[in-house]
Amino acid sequence: MSTIQLIPIGDLPEIAPGDNLAELIAERAPLMEGDVVVVTQKVVSKAEGRLVAIDATDPLSHKRLVEQESVRVLRRRGDLIVSETRHGFVCANAGVDLSNVEAGLAALLPVDPDRSARWIRDGLLARTGVAAGVIVSDTFGRTWRRGVVDVAIGCAGVAAIVDLRGTVDALGRELQVTEVCVADQIASAAELVMGKARRVPAAVVRGVDPSWLRDGSVRDEIVRHPSEDLFR
Amino acid sequence: MSTIQLIPIGDLPEIAPGDNLAELIAERAPLMEGDVVVVTQKVVSKAEGRLVAIDATDPLSHKRLVEQESVRVLRRRGDLIVSETRHGFVCANAGVDLSNVEAGLAALLPVDPDRSARWIRDGLLARTGVAAGVIVSDTFGRTWRRGVVDVAIGCAGVAAIVDLRGTVDALGRELQVTEVCVADQIASAAELVMGKARRVPAAVVRGVDPSWLRDGSVRDEIVRHPSEDLFR
Numbered sequence: 188m189s190t191i192q193l194i195p196i197g198d199l200p201e202i203a204p205g206d207n208l209a210e211l212i213a214e215r216a217p218l219m220e221g222d223v224v225v226v227t228q229k230v231v232s233k234a235e236g237r238l239v240a241i242d243a244t245d246p247l248s249h250k251r252l253v254e255q256e257s258v259r260v261l262r263r264r265g266d267l268i269v270s271e272t273r274h275g276f277v278c279a280n281a282g283v284d285l286s287n288v289e290a291g292l293a294a295l296l297p298v299d300p301d302r303s304a305r306w307i308r309d310g311l312l313a314r315t316g317v318a319a320g321v322i323v324s325d326t327f328g329r330t331w332r333r334g335v336v337d338v339a340i341g342c343a344g345v346a347a348i349v350d351l352r353g354t355v356d357a358l359g360r361e362l363q364v365t366e367v368c369v370a371d372q373i374a375s376a377a378e379l380v381m382g383k384a385r386r387v388p389a390a391v392v393r394g395v396d397p398s399w400l401r402d403g404s405v406r407d408e409i410v411r412h413p414s415e416d417l418f419r
Numbered sequence: 420m421s422t423i424q425l426i427p428i429g430d431l432p433e434i435a436p437g438d439n440l441a442e443l444i445a446e447r448a449p450l451m452e453g454d455v456v457v458v459t460q461k462v463v464s465k466a467e468g469r470l471v472a473i474d475a476t477d478p479l480s481h482k483r484l485v486e487q488e489s490v491r492v493l494r495r496r497g498d499l500i501v502s503e504t505r506h507g508f509v510c511a512n513a514g515v516d517l518s519n520v521e522a523g524l525a526a527l528l529p530v531d532p533d534r535s536a537r538w539i540r541d542g543l544l545a546r547t548g549v550a551a552g553v554i555v556s557d558t559f560g561r562t563w564r565r566g567v568v569d570v571a572i573g574c575a576g577v578a579a580i581v582d583l584r585g586t587v588d589a590l591g592r593e594l595q596v597t598e599v600c601v602a603d604q605i606a607s608a609a610e611l612v613m614g615k616a617r618r619v620p621a622a623v624v625r626g627v628d629p630s631w632l633r634d635g636s637v638r639d640e641i642v643r644h645p646s647e648d649l650f651r
Contacts, residue, residue: 191425191612193626262649269649277563326599330562330650331509333643334580334600336607338564348566367558368566369611375568376608379601379627380423394425395611411565417494417501418562418650 191394195380196224197387204236209310216391218311221400223320223345223392225377227337229287230388231303231323232294241285241293249283252293256281261419272296275410276340277419278327297323300341301404308343319391320345320400324374330418337378339370339405346370346399347408368409369399423626427612428456429619436468441542448623450543453632455552455577455624457609459569461519462620463535463555464526473517473525481515484525488513493651504528507642508572509651510559529555532573533636540575551623552577552632556606562650569610571602571637578602578631579640600641601631 196216202208208230216224232238242248250268254260257270261277270281274296282296297303300323308321323341328334339347352365377390413419428448434440440462448456464470474480482500486492489502493509503509506528514528529535536553544550555573560566571579584597609622645651 189427189612191608193423193425193608195421264649329600331643331648332570332600332603332641334598334603334641336600336603366566367610368561368564368568371564371566371568372607372611375604376423376425376611378599379604379608379624380421382628392611396614409564409566411563416563417496 193376193380194391195387196389202230202233206234208234209307212389213314218315218317218319225322225324225390227388228325231297235297237295238292253280253283301406304341304343322370322374337374339374341405342370342403346401346403347405425608425612426623427619428621434462434465438466440466441539444621445543445546450547450549450551457554457556457622459620460557463529467529469527470524485512485515488515533638536573536575554602554606569606571606573637574602574635578633578635579637
């Protein structure tokens with residue numbers, strides 16, 4: 188295994204509906220074969236026009252929107268709603284987000300984040316000739332750990348999960364833990380150079396294991412079906 | 420924000436109780452001021468002698484050990500036990516692990532992983548003159564997402580959580596999501612160059628935000644108190 192580099196892609200303009208993210212990224216990041224590009228949900232949602240008006244003076248306005256974006260509410264406490272989205276994500280406030288969005292607007296999650304990742308991948312390929320992996324990331328809390336981390340909500344051209352079943356450890360014993368969520372780990376790694384208070388909504392992750400660069404899908408690989416869920 | 424590098428530290432010998440991890444790492448990784456060294460729980464537990472005999476022919480032997488290492492069992496399904504450890508971690512099988520350990524032995528979590536990280540940090544400082552941040556990582560599943568990711572179970576000289584409260588986004592609005600778990604993100608990033616089937620139990624993360632290099636504690640910052648827990 189050799190070194191991996193996490194390279195921020197900064198200096199993007201404020202993104203508006205209809206903007207071509209792939210073009211804006213390609214202009215700023217000289218891509219190489221094997222790169223994975225991580226793009227935050229916020230700019231993807233803006234480019235896709237997933238913005239809705241909310242009444243900032245009415246606290247119920249945000250809450251109604253969160254309920255509308257949820258298929259199931261798991262828990263409520265104070266202003267926090269933990270719910271399941273149409274995509275099968277379980278997260279706070281159904282991913283409805285007010286930060287880094289103009290006052291009076293809220294950003295919804297992309298309709299199909301795997302598809303969003305494919306669009307960006309296709310756009311990058313057309314402009315640069317490089318078939319990069321693409322991950323759309325968002326910031327989620329965790330059940331039993333404080334603080335938030337970035338995870339993958341969509342991917343294309345990169346594995347979501349790498350299955351090590353059948354491989355053996357350094358002592359020749361079969362591994363117990365076999366399914367590693369590389370897409371979430373790549374999203375978390377990229378966040379280290381992005382940050383929430385800076386205008387760095389994308390990063391290049393260079394040097395990942397080439398075997399991870401295959402067709403991938405967050406929906407098909409990461410979203411846990413309620414039937415195998417112990418906590419819903 | 421500039422580039423971050425994830426550098427694997429390979430070629431460590433098989434670790435035995437009493438081995439000096441800081442020395443073995445310092446010999447293999449030329450450290451620089453500002454580096455964070457991530458070390459997997461497995462080698463920390465081995466060096467600290469946290470190995471116990473189990474009867475591999477008796478399936479109940481592992482299960483009894485898991486129960487003994489748990490203060491509370493949250494869920495059971497088949498061979499899987501999700502429980503809370505003495506440290507307050509909620510994870511599969513109380514962190515008791517059989518992979519990468521000799522047959523007939525199981526590795527328990529370190530007694531105090533923040534202290535383990537401090538010991539390694541002190542050892543690295545004595546040997547190299549560099550006050551590196553240190554994170555002890557382990558591999559955890561997640562409630563609603565398939566696949567495992569590496570998280571921090573102990574840290575020293577690096578923040579576990581960075582609180583962005585009071586900071587504003589690129590549009591001048593106060594951030595909603597304020598507590599970022601940088602230690603877990605650093606652990607996940609490091610796993611990308613370590614892998615479970617290779618003998619790479621440590622990595623250097625070079626180039627993190629210098630403001631993160633302060634006293635940190637997984638126990639005090641990340642472990643969620645049951646009183647603020649919606650799912651226990």
